[in-house]
Amino acid sequence: MSLTRQLISGGFADLEKSARFLDAPELKTVDRERLLADLAEAADPDLALQSLVRLLALRPHLRSVLDQPARATFPLFRLLGASEALAEFLMRRPEHLDVLTARLAPEPETVPAGRLRDALMAAVDADPEAETPVAGRTGPDAWVALRVAYRRLLTDLAIRDVCALDPLDFLPAVGAELADLAAAALDAALAVSRAEATATHPAEDVAAVRLCIIAMGKCGARELNYVSDVDVIHVIDTVPRPDGSTLTDEAAVTIGTALAAGVARVISASAPEPALWEVDANLRPEGREGPLVRTLASHVTYYQRWAQNWEFQALLKARPAAGDLELGERYRAALGPLVWSSSGREGFVESVQAMRHRVSENIPARDRERQIKLGAGGLRDVEFSVQLLQLVHGKVDESVRVATTTAAIDALASAGYIGRADAREMGHHYRFLRLLEHRIQLVRLRRTHLMPESDHARRALAKALLAPEETVRPAPEALMTEWARIKRDVRALHERIFYRPLLNTAAHLSADDVRLSPEAAQARLAALGYGDPRGAMRHIEALTAGVSRRAALQRQLLPVLLGWLADGVDPDAGLLGFRRVSEALGTSPWYLGLLRDSSSAAERLCHVLSSSRLITDLLEVEPEAVAWFGNDDELRPVPFAAQWAEIRSKMSRHASADAQIRLVRLTRRREILRTAICDAAGLLDQAAVGRALADADRAAVLGALHIAEREVFGDPQDRPEPPTAMLVVGMGRQGGREIGYGSDMDVLYVHDPRPDADPTEARKAAEAIVARLGVLLQQRCTPPVLAERPLTLDAALRPEGRQGPMVRTLSSYREYYHRWADTWEAQALLRARPLAGDDDLAARFVELIDPVRYPAKLDPAAVREVRRIKARVEAERLPRGADPSRHVKLGRGGLSDVEWLVQLLQLQHAGAVPELRTTSTLDALHAAVEADLLPAEAAAVLEESWLLASRVRCGTIIWSGRPSDVLPADRRALEAVARWCGYPAGSAARLEEDYLRLTRRARGIFERRFYGT
Template sequence: MTVPGRRSSTFIRLLRSGFTDPSAAARLLDADALASVRADPVLLDALGATADPDLALLGLVRLAEAQPPEELSRLLGTLVSAKPLRDRLLGVLGASEALGDHLARHPRDWHALVTYEAADLHPGLPEFERGLADAHDPVALRVSYRRCLLSIAARDVCGTIDIAQTAAELADLATATLRAALRIASAAAPEDAAQCRLAVIAMGKCGGNELNYVSDVDVIFVGEATGGTDEDKGLQAATRLASHLMRICSETTVEGTIWPVDANLRPEGRNGPLVRTLSSHLAYYQRWAKTWEFQALLKARAVAGDPDLGGQYIKAISPLVWQAAERENFVADVQKMRRRVVDNIPAAQIDRELKLGPGGLRDVEFAVQLLQLVHGRSDHTLHSGSTLDALHALAAGGYVGRADAAQLHDAYRFLRTMEHRIQLYRLRRTHLVPEDEQDLRRLGRSMGLRTEPVAELNKAWRRHASVVRRLHEKLFYRPLLDAVAQLTPGETRLSPRAAGQRLEALGYADPAAALRHLEALASGVTRKAAIQRTLLPVMLGWFADSADPDAGLLGFRKVSDALGKTPWYLRLLRDEGAAAENLARVLSAGRLAPDLLMRAPEAVALLGDPEGLQPRSHEALEQEVLAAVGRAETPEAAVAAARGVRRRELFRTTAADIIRSYGTEDSPAEEDHAALVDQVGAAVSDLTAATVAGALRAAVGSQWGDTLPTRFAVIGVGRFGGHELAYGSDADVLFVHEPREGVDEQEAAKAAQTVIAEMRRLLQLPTADPPLLIDADLRPEGRSGPLVRTLASYAAYYRRWSLTWESQALLRAEPVAGDADLGRRFIELVDPLRYPVEGLGEDAVREIRRLKARMESERMPRGADPTLHTKLGRGGLSDVEWTVQLIQMRHAWAEPGLRTTRTREALAAAHAAGLIPTEEAQILDEAWVLATRVRNAVMLVRGRAGDTFPSEARELAAVGRYLGYAEGTVGEMLDDYRRITRRARAVVDELFYAG
């Protein structure tokens, strides 16, 4: 019995030794099985040196209690006298609860830890095969496997072997296990074994000699009939053997499981036959295989079964692997696969995901494999299945900078060690960093972090993950600059040919031109070149992540040529983190925004200002335009000044649209696309109104000074009046005037006509800016009617002659420029027409339906696909807008919420009033927003307006990226558009034509 004073001193010593529950530890030390060693200070010190002293002590007591009496004294005597065994045994018990359980079940297996001293030859495949040789059934195989695993874990936790050696030994043990399983399966079915040759090809980490403690072992089976056996019977026999092998390894017995054998990397995956002939494999890979399948084959290694057949398979598929980089969309496919992996991580786990998350192990592996596949075509030194060996070869060949490779090497080793120690605890397949404090403490201590294990672990983990997150820059782009800028004399660099190959593999269509741009930007010893060399690696990555990297790089060179000598430009990109990424996104998203920026390069400054992308109010825009017009000496100079404001503000709007649609590293893509559509429509409409106001001021001032003989107002209609202008929309307007007191009516009319002609002339002066066309075809009598009328003339016309379509056109009438009072009175005049009391009669409703049907049949461009035309096509803008407008004309007299010029507001009001059910309203809204976004995307990408998707592949891909689709998924985008608009058309048929 322990005296109280001694218990107190023991408690303190246990705390100092790292025990977290000294009371429980003291009770365990008092166990009878440890009576002969409990007082030995060597034992307590050794326990305190383990990852989890409490767990190690518990495991030791269980092991001791399970020993026969004669074995117990031997165990404890050796434990105290032999430091290597003590370190190995207690190290394993303190790191692995699962191996502690194994030793408690099989108490003699501790002898396996006596064999391996630090100076001993490390076991390889032959030693592991001998260790499994006596296993003749699945249960015995599991026991033998765990015994071998015990020896690997002991050397691992004691530091006798490093992470690469541990992973290689685990792969060798897996190879030996597959061979033993095949031996057991063949012994159980000797007839099957006699009828076939079966080769087992290891894939993934097992194939790459870098296996985890607990991982699926990926395999592919190749079979052939033997002798005179029929091929089908031979394959059936091979399939039975392969299936039995998988069950032996994967099934759970009283001794647990080994690991799942996964054959899903075979041709056609789960849908394909488990075993194929070599010729069948080759036929599939030559005709049907996807890029990721060749990436997976990079690690293929024959490990079990018939060695000749396995060797033939590896020899046959190797040339196909190293030609994969020449496939169309190779890099896009690799990147898409990586993105899919990240997208499938549950949000609650992504910050703890050590393998698959950003900055995780898979980032390193994918990047190394991509560079291997690109450069391994001509460099056989890169043909390694091991990630670390391949990284070393990439550095030796100059494909990766040595310092960068060393950093990545250290980060990868640290992350793999974390992964191993997490899995070792319970021998469960997991890549999640634990959240429990005790688990984190054990993990940190197992990696040699003892002062503040949890804090030190988190700090080191985040630091290494940060290195890996920069891998895109480090591995893909920095060597390109080393190649073209000739930075460090004597340093190994990529040749221009190799640099061009890398640019081509990364999606640049014209690598030679890209290299010229890089050389122009980064060569030399000037401060400008030095800053560019800092910026370009990251910029290149952002460009490559777009649909048109070449355009992004070319645009960057042009902007840099225009502003490179301006001191603030490069400083802005270097010091304001968001500015550089925003610029890269804008330059590579299409033609419109870069074209605007080339004509106003100083607008780059907007990209670095947190408020720079916020739209300005209509009042502020109009005030600036009118002030600029007032300072001009000629009408032409005045409209040029107004265009300058328009150019800058259009760039502000397009840049904000692109950045919020695509997202950046710090700011993910805008989820509320409807709000973004509304913001763009309002911003472009306000800017158009300000520009029209400027042109009106210039036209009046050129002849009359400040006062026109007649009051004059411009009324926006259509999308202009609805605050829904797209980038390429014309400005639909009506003109109204009212003679001033004492002015002859004919003189007033002539003045109004002259002002309109001058406005149109000024706005149509040649320019490289997007055109601003004023369209007055919605006026009374259309093109046959006078261009401008007095307010009284409008009243007389509408009273006597107005047609239904003219009332419908007035639904979106709103003053945009000129005399505000006259504009207000015009609206008062037309309100009764557009919101008729008691609604529309049936004749008027039939007329609207007839006009809509006629428009559908007559105005659709010849050859256009009606399922993809955003304006006139099925479920497109026209369908939704006419449906909403019909509801407005029928019910706005009784529902004030419907009295709005904005389509989405009117749709929401119709729903709120119970005129449209919830689901139907949502369907129409979704279709309208999507069609509007497509139109905006087409203008952004092509630099000119269009109502349907582009036919050119790169432009279509750019539209897809704007809409949020990953590269290579344009088919999905078109299918989604057709599906959404098809549903909308069904609602239109019900509400507009039948309602």
């Protein structure tokens, strides 16, 4: 067989380079066939060959090792093919090459923690038996000695790891020994630090300070990676000096800080031998801003009074690792009760959810699909699931109070909180993901959690995962397929582990699966965010009890749905809403099938049910709308023309006015619901929401107008020509198509009598139509919905206001606007838009009002009048006691400020700038920028403020079902509005800050541009 074919068969990738290394002088006397067979055992044969040649160049005597039986040389090639960094360590420190020959037949067991500590203490000449060991060596020499000894022990462990008969089974032992090795390094570093501290502090003072280094995270849990920051917290205490005196607290903290800082310096400061890892103390109280060391009493006070919820979750892993271990045990005993009661703290659920979301959000987009640790279905998902279950059930069950993830999984299964099959699967998947992480880090001893990108690296990784006796050469594709499967399983396990036991309990199922006690089930629901766990269990029982197909499907679906509901703002309301919708749909076969087959539809449904009272109420009476959730096209708002065509067709099939207006109102309600769901799905921006809602209202008005005209004028086929033509004109936000959910409609009513008609009869007919129109639209649908608001028509903007006639002729409007109109009336007409009625009359009305609302020149007195009225509105119309900074309509920088500024610009310049002649606030704002009437930067702030205020207004009614013009102060309501505004979970405070900051800037621009101040 040719050399090229041999290399390919042996798994080499760089054939040319490897062929050159095989011809190196160092391998001249080596049996090539035997060598190629040995190299084939390596995960990366190319790397193993290169490292071997470089080692032989430094220590030629190693050549004799290659003549030993294959079983004896196997560890050598496994290590060299797995870790370039450890091979380089041996090249850098060839005096430690004996570790290779010492482990030619590696022992499977791990090295006890005591032996590791003794070895590292010996390296720095410290007495491990001394009560307060002080090293005989200080400075860089001691640092180097410690780091070299550490890496020798690390190499020894790596050899046993890569040669393990079952790498997955051996993995927990590897993590434990790595953590013990790190703890031993911290102990030795502390000994060196104590010796160095005596250069600046009296030796008796240094000896009087006791320091315990509390390991956190993976080191604390004894499941450390090959390369990882070691998270620590420092706690100090003092003992009397030899003369019986005691240190002051200030002096103890000063010395303790020097000792802790010295440990970090010994481990990771620059020296001839590279640093080991970063000693990270940022999990300490107050983080980076807090003191590096504290007394035990200070720690307890902090956690009792000021600690955040996530800090108790972090303490799950706390373990006294180095220094005064008796002090460390007192620390653990003092804080343990706080940890195990933390799930009952206010805001616990929100803090856990926020931490989960932060982890996902902080992954760079380019790395998201390669993340083994933080990505979906990764290590963090397993750890989060296990820790949350521990915090929930460990409150009363001490058996689950263990730090190591794999041990915690077993403990939760033994205690009955996880099904044994699920526990086996989760344990296997966690070890597999950790093994991936270990093998990737081992290559260069770099802190990484990313799947490699090259086929060569993935092929080597796949081989590194195999047990020694496995001879099948793995393909990179197979590795990626297996990893993808495990990620999917991990995501599914979260749902099964958290929610299926709740279903088994509620439905009284037997079995192999877990069935929680009522108390445990309620504790779990409470920790997941359900405020009324007992009520939630009743809903679950109602949905899943029985042997019907529907109950079986609900049992299949609810583990997923409960999780999505728990991610919402109000899981209890969401679960109740789901029950109500499910009961309304009864046994409809398409409903549960949709939820089963379309995860996006089910997730959308859960999102709106737990975040919107308005949508939930509407869905209960329009349950068929659930079908829209799975089809984006069905969710898109129906255009006005299509709505009107549908209304006209339906009305033609019913003779009675009551039946016709019911169809009109139902169509409007349906389209409001469709718009709200589409909005919730993120398929509409705020401007599109306003247009869609305005179209639904316009279609309803047009339908009601036709009914009213028929009642007053008679059937069009039988009646003579009507005595007058009618027109309904939209004003305000309706005219600008900028309305929100539940908005009233500002209108003007216009009529134009026929030339031969009796003016009095025409007026009476018009008044009758207007009166009937209001009554028709005010009626509620049947069945009524609490959150539904009938369409109220408000004609307060008519000439002479509430004192003027409700409806006027076109000629009356002409005379009024020509002779008596005030500036505010011209301003109001800026958003006048014909909605329903006679098309010719609409065109003539627009022709009539255009010169009024778009004057050729605005008198300075009129400008002063606009400013005066605005100031009066601010002073008089803001509700008593309302905070002006939080009122989205009339408050500082809110809707009113932006709209009045834009309208003043229109009054001043629309006569000369046709682009300003629009009823849309945003279109007019953009036109003002194009006409150089407003700087683009200022306009951008105004637009952003207007849109956010509009969004907040909509979000408030969506959440509560009741309209409000105030940014909520209640935290749950504020969180719901923040979610509606597009913020991630846990962003209530962020929305509040953004709104107040943005509206402050908008108000400043408004005052400069509107008042000239």
